[in-house]
Amino acid sequence: MTAIRALIGLGNPGQQYEHTRHNAGAWFIEAFARACNTPLRPEKKFFGQYAKITYQGHELHLLVPTTFMNRSGQAVSSLAKFFKFPTSAFLVAHDELDIPSGQARLKQGGGHGGHNGLRDIISAQGNDREFMRLRLGIDHPGNAKLVTNHVLSAPGKAERQSIDDAIDASINVLPLLLQGDSARAMSQLHSIK
Incomplete structure (x- = not known):
């Protein structure tokens, strides 16, 4: 398995979308950046909010594209080209309709499942689907x-808390994932109901 070098959180830019369910992936990156006391800053060449950190001995690139969801591939491919990362070096966090609120699942590769952000990333990466996904x-x-x-509406207070709890649980398994132990990371995360 390729080492994960970049964490990307999908969402839509602008205040009108900031608190909508479709931005769950962006919430994950924002929460992780806060936990690392690292501000995300605008980075034009990556079409997004960006930070570079060292986390438990791993150099990581954090990115929240500021393109609209259906143009997420532009940000991801610019980061990939600049650092010469293979697609498999990415963990892409995104909202997932087929999973209950409050749960998160890791998945290696696969299709886009109708998700416009994933569809655009796969297309921009020359149909390479072999990136890890964090499905919130x-x-x-x-x-x-x-x-x-539904995806462009804000969750209620209790639902938002359950999504935030799933984000926290996802951050807790990141060390396992970065060590290359995706099986244990999945086992730990998927056992949370």
Whole structure:
């Protein structure tokens, strides 16, 4: 397995989207940056908010694209090209309709599952899907027609707390993931209900 070198959190830019469920991936990066006392700063060449940190002996690049979700690949591919990272060196955090709020799942590779941010990253990386995903559950509204409104709405207080708890649990398994022990990281994270 390729060592993870960059953590990317997907979302939409601007205050109107900041607190919406679709920004759960961005919330993960923001929470991790806060935990590391590292501010994210605008970085034009990576089309996003960026920071470089050393975490438990690992050099990591943190990025929240400031492009819209369906243009996330622009930010990811610019980071990949600049540092000459393979796609497999990325952990991409994103909201996931098929997982209940308050749960998070790690997954290596796979398709985009209809997620526009993942679709654009896969496309921008020449159809390379071999990156690790951190899927942060936001629940499904129950009807496909309600999905857009659901992901672009803010969760209630209790739901937001459950998502934040899942983010904290995800941060707690990062050391295992960075050591290359994805099986144990998944086992630990996936056991949280």
